[in-house]
Amino acid sequence: MSRSAEPLLDLSPEDEAFRDEIRSFLDANLPEGWGTRGHEGPRDEAGRIELQREWQRRLHGAGLAAIAWPVEFGGRGAGFVQQMLHNTEMARRRAPDPINRSAVAYIGPTIIQWGSDWQRQHFLPRILSGEDVWCQGFSEPDAGSDLAALRTRAELAGDEFVLTGHKVWTSKAHFADWCLVLARTDPDAPKHRGISCLLVDLRSKGITIRPIRQISGQSEFNEVFFDRVRVPRRCLVGELHSGWQVANATLSYERAGLSRTQRIERRLEILLGLARELRVDGRAQIEDPAVREQLVRFAVEVEALRNLSVRVSTAGLRGSAPGPEVSIAKLLTSELDQSMAEFGMDLAGPYAALVKGSEHALKGGNIPLSYLIMRAATIGGGTSEIQRNLIAERVLGLPKSTPAER
Amino acid sequence: MTRRLAELAEAEERREAVRSAAADYLKGEWSLAMLRERIERDGIADAPELWNGMQRLDWDRVQSLGAETESGAASDLGFGSGEFCALVEETGRALAPTPLVPCVVGRAVLQGAGADAIGSLPVLAHAEGERSTDRLRTSVTASQTTDGHRLHGAKRFVPYGLQADLAIVNATQDDGTCGLFAIDPETPGVERTALALLDASPCAELRLDGAEVPRTARLASGDAAVRLLGEALALETLARCAELVGVASRALDLAVEYAKQRIAFDRPIGSFQAVQHKLVDLRGRVEVARALYQGAATLAPDQPEERDLAVAMAAFAALDGLRKVPEGALQIFGGLGTTWEHGIHFFVRRAATLCGLLGERSGFREIVAGHLASAS
Numbered sequence: 001m002s003r004s005a006e007p008l009l010d011l012s013p014e015d016e017a018f019r020d021e022i023r024s025f026l027d028a029n030l031p032e033g034w035g036t037r038g039h040e041g042p043r044d045e046a047g048r049i050e051l052q053r054e055w056q057r058r059l060h061g062a063g064l065a066a067i068a069w070p071v072e073f074g075g076r077g078a079g080f081v082q083q084m085l086h087n088t089e090m091a092r093r094r095a096p097d098p099i100n101r102s103a104v105a106y107i108g109p110t111i112i113q114w115g116s117d118w119q120r121q122h123f124l125p126r127i128l129s130g131e132d133v134w135c136q137g138f139s140e141p142d143a144g145s146d147l148a149a150l151r152t153r154a155e156l157a158g159d160e161f162v163l164t165g166h167k168v169w170t171s172k173a174h175f176a177d178w179c180l181v182l183a184r185t186d187p188d189a190p191k192h193r194g195i196s197c198l199l200v201d202l203r204s205k206g207i208t209i210r211p212i213r214q215i216s217g218q219s220e221f222n223e224v225f226f227d228r229v230r231v232p233r234r235c236l237v238g239e240l241h242s243g244w245q246v247a248n249a250t251l252s253y254e255r256a257g258l259s260r261t262q263r264i265e266r267r268l269e270i271l272l273g274l275a276r277e278l279r280v281d282g283r284a285q286i287e288d289p290a291v292r293e294q295l296v297r298f299a300v301e302v303e304a305l306r307n308l309s310v311r312v313s314t315a316g317l318r319g320s321a322p323g324p325e326v327s328i329a330k331l332l333t334s335e336l337d338q339s340m341a342e343f344g345m346d347l348a349g350p351y352a353a354l355v356k357g358s359e360h361a362l363k364g365g366n367i368p369l370s371y372l373i374m375r376a377a378t379i380g381g382g383t384s385e386i387q388r389n390l391i392a393e394r395v396l397g398l399p400k401s402t403p404a405e406r
Numbered sequence: 407m408t409r410r411l412a413e414l415a416e417a418e419e420r421r422e423a424v425r426s427a428a429a430d431y432l433k434g435e436w437s438l439a440m441l442r443e444r445i446e447r448d449g450i451a452d453a454p455e456l457w458n459g460m461q462r463l464d465w466d467r468v469q470s471l472g473a474e475t476e477s478g479a480a481s482d483l484g485f486g487s488g489e490f491c492a493l494v495e496e497t498g499r500a501l502a503p504t505p506l507v508p509c510v511v512g513r514a515v516l517q518g519a520g521a522d523a524i525g526s527l528p529v530l531a532h533a534e535g536e537r538s539t540d541r542l543r544t545s546v547t548a549s550q551t552t553d554g555h556r557l558h559g560a561k562r563f564v565p566y567g568l569q570a571d572l573a574i575v576n577a578t579q580d581d582g583t584c585g586l587f588a589i590d591p592e593t594p595g596v597e598r599t600a601l602a603l604l605d606a607s608p609c610a611e612l613r614l615d616g617a618e619v620p621r622t623a624r625l626a627s628g629d630a631a632v633r634l635l636g637e638a639l640a641l642e643t644l645a646r647c648a649e650l651v652g653v654a655s656r657a658l659d660l661a662v663e664y665a666k667q668r669i670a671f672d673r674p675i676g677s678f679q680a681v682q683h684k685l686v687d688l689r690g691r692v693e694v695a696r697a698l699y700q701g702a703a704t705l706a707p708d709q710p711e712e713r714d715l716a717v718a719m720a721a722f723a724a725l726d727g728l729r730k731v732p733e734g735a736l737q738i739f740g741g742l743g744t745t746w747e748h749g750i751h752f753f754v755r756r757a758a759t760l761c762g763l764l765g766e767r768s769g770f771r772e773i774v775a776g777h778l779a780s781a782s
Binding site: 149214349350360385389 | 601602672679684733736740743744746751759761767768
């Protein structure tokens with residue numbers, strides 16, 4: 001929606017100043033052409049990465065790289081209102097994603113919550129500045145929804161772990177510097193109790209990275225193979241064998257990140273544009289009551305999720321990981337995002353079938369491309385099925401349908 | 407009543423025989439791996455060798471229009487739409503990329519019009535750039551010349567339009583009536599451009615810039631043209647519904663198979679009700695859509711209103727429910743389903759493409775709604 005959140009909020013002078021600060025920052029720093037109609041940014045991955053690195057540096061330079069983090073770790077300790085203002089302003093100007101958006105959202109907070117003093121001092125500033133780019137190595141081919149079934153091994157030998165295994169769906173691994181890895185350190189313990197969490201330097205010997213081609217044709221994800229990789233003991237996060245707790249915190253932060261609403265806000269705008277532009281029998285589809293009803297349903301949900309997602313992510317900043325409610329936000333946001341991409345296909349009718357490069361393709365073929373990309377929304381970061389289990393068990397308090405996760 | 411049931415049972419048996427023969431043939435000749443290889447190699451999903459094989463088995467001669475028999479339209483082989491659609495459903499299941507549907511629809515029009523030459527790949531080109539719920543509406547014009555007709559305008563979304571050796575085009579004539587013309591695409595003034603589709607199947611745009619065709623190119627005019635076009639559109643729509651049912655049902659079968667094998671939390675994921683109920687709901691969508699297209703396929707062509715209502719219901723159910731089946735199947739595969747290599751996405755792509763080309767959802771909706779309003 002084009003209107004901002006302001007009319008809903010009676011801003012305090014501090015919040016107003018904060019908003020003005022973000023606005024001036026964007027005026028001064030937004031890359032040229034960015035956020036204007038039709039601007040797409042760099043088309044190749046290298047250009048995109050460079051732009052995102054630069055954006056991370058600029059945000060960091062202005063102290064805006066991680067406003068939700070506590071002040072002592074380089075954040076602003078921003079609360080609900082300021083985060084909402086921040087998100088709204090960034091979305092309104094269509095600011096690019098900083099390179100460490102996900103690291104700021106869930107790896108940094110994990111280190112803040114569970115890391116040692118050395119880990120906090122060494123890694124957090126480098127996340128903020130983008131000096132180190134991070135990825136997350138949790139899932140394995142046979143450990144997805146059932147993450148605790150993971151088989152990657154880390155054996156403690158003296159003051160080093162020796163890491164061997166196979167991770168999958170590791171986004172950014174092909175250009176990242178560090179990876180947060182879950183590995184089995186006690187194969188004899190019950191499966192949730194023998195796991196540890198390690199910070200792994202991706203330049204270490206014994207690491208092979210292979211891109212995975214997605215259904216959209218893009219390769220955002222990788223497989224990462226560890227072959228007797230040596231990891232110093234000081235890179236263990238939390239206690240030995242207590243990685244499952246660490247991972248649960250990371251996953252909650254990740255879900256909070258995945259419930260951010262910039263994307264659904266943008267997609268709603270796109271759908272409204274399509275419904276106005278695309279005609280059937282010479283009539284704009286937005287005049288069709290069935291189309292209007294669907295758009296209203298989307299708009300109402302987007303509005304609700306905007307509030308919900310900020311509440312969820314701020315809840316997590318008061319010293320601990322977000323509560324299980326975050327699964328509700330992740331579930332609803334990803335399903336809404338996917339439904340909207342599907343509705344784009346409905347609106348486009350036969351034009352939904354025309355892809356990039358074809359004559360008459362709409363929006364450079366972005367409608368079917370988004371449709372394909374959005375299939376993963378209800379899978380990545382925990383499938384909708386797993387979110388529903390978590391909500392059933394941890395929010396509603398229903399009996400567990402799967403073996404205990406403790 | 408008894409006789410009617412016996413007839414239905416017999417039709418069912420015939421359809422089943424066709425279906426299982428088609429399934430066996432396709433199993434031996436085509437696979438998902440071959441489709442992936444073809445798309446990676448050529449950028450186009452097309453299997454000419456498979457199509458040659460189908461033609462040797464006379465799959466392209468299973469249907470004609472206008473030749474009325476006891477069981478409605480029948481073909482050289484004594485088949486009706488029911489059998490044709492059963493065949494098409496199997497090609498959908500196999501994701502076999504051939505011009506079976508466009509060719510059979512094109513030929514049916516030519517035979518219905520009593521045309522002499524039927525060509526090796528005639529296709530009906532009716533869709534246009536401007537979207538409409540009125541499927542007979544056209545902005546292509548045909549004006550009379552001394553020795554034939556001159557055509558202006560464009561047809562878009564023509565499957566196999568580049569490969570076709572004959573394009574059947576509906577146009578508005580000088581007197582405002584509908585005319586059906588068979589156009590040799592090599593005619594000066596005809597320009598064909600490839601369109602790139604989501605499922606990589608062949609498709610084209612056909613521009614007619616004063617293309618001159620002989621008098622004999624006109625297949626039908628006025629009411630006869632409208633009737634023939636209506637029948638052809640009904641057949642094409644049903645065939646696409648049948649193909650969608652095939653695409654959806656195979657995607658679902660693959661997901662069901664995977665749910666039995668994939669282990670999470672120490673048991674097959676198919677033992678979880680969340681997965682079971684999802685798969686059952688998808689099966690429901692397939693059954694509903696199949697029942698509707700099969701019902702519509704048994705109707706005689708001499709009751710166009712009844713036929714159009716049945717076709718609209720089948721199309722609405724297909725649009726409303728069938729794209730969701732491969733989507734849901736992909737979800738069952740989890741991360742694996744989001745990889746290019748795995749291939750479930752080819753079903754998603756095909757279903758989304760067929761849904762896009764099926765026709766305007768609001769058009770089908772209003773046909774059914776109009777009937778409900780007038781029936782009460």
